[in-house]
Amino acid sequence: MMAKVSARPTLLRRLRRDARGASAAEFALVLPIMTVLLFGAVDVSGLAWAQMQVGAAARAGASYALTYGFDETGINSAVTNATGLTVTSATPTKTFGCPNAASGITEVADKSTPCDESGETPGDYVTVNASASYSPIFGWPGLPDSVDLSAQSQVRIS
DSSP states (O other), X not given: OOOOOOSSXXXXXXXXXXXXXXXXXXXXXXXXXXXXXXXXXXXXXXXXXXXXXXXXXXXXXXXXXXXXXXXHHHHHHHHHTSSSSOOEEOOOEEEEEEEETTTEEEEESSTTSOOTTTOOOOEEEEEXXXXXXXXXXXXXXXXXXXXXXXXXXXXXXX
């Protein structure tokens, strides 16, 4: 006699073929990874924004020096008021120098020392530094609680 084959699949076979809920399970596995990536992108974007603001502050100080000449108080004010970020300014420095194709600017002792390459009178240069500290929104294991950012801008004023 022939054995009767059941038309109903066993429970195990049914579960293997059933795809309902697979999307929810996959989503539950991927969600933590996507969340960490999102939070990381937010923190890196904030860091990039803060660095751009520090650079803009240094350029604002250099622009002030170009427009009004070397005025330490005015340059510091321009740096600290350039952005909404709390930016500090180191003391701006005025130096004398000559343009140099290889190294940029070659500093000389005073304005009476002629430039080596061209024999011209050295120019007055102002160097403006700006710095700020950035604290990530989220704490990351193995990374510091804050990052020090800095920027420098140099301009010839005469």
